[in-house]
Amino acid sequence: MSSATTQTTVAHPAPYYVQAPPPPAGYPTRDDQNPPAAAHGPVETKSKGDDFWKGCAAALCCCCLLDACF
Template identity: 55%
Template sequence: MMNSAAVAYPPPMTMEPPVGYPTSTVQGNHVPADTRSRGDGFWKGCCAALCCCCVLDACF
């Protein structure tokens, strides 16, 4: 029987982060997210496209 503890994973390597990688967890210049509703422009456009397709289909 072994007296030493089994190691499941090797110890983590200590490496420098790449240049430009954020190293600080403090976010002093955090900009709040804009959470406005987009409205119903998509549905209006979708209905207009379907209507145009139907009119063109009826004409030709």
């Protein structure tokens, strides 16, 4: 008894790549030689005080008062 093996090759399709559409007008890109943000100079930050913490404390007080009332 003899057995014959047959090999079959399966062809896989070649991968294809989809190119992204171009960015909208005015959108900064890596190859932009003169980005609009560079013309404005350095960005300055200013301290806004402790209003955040005052608001946080007020919210906690309100929450505690509402919890005590109801």
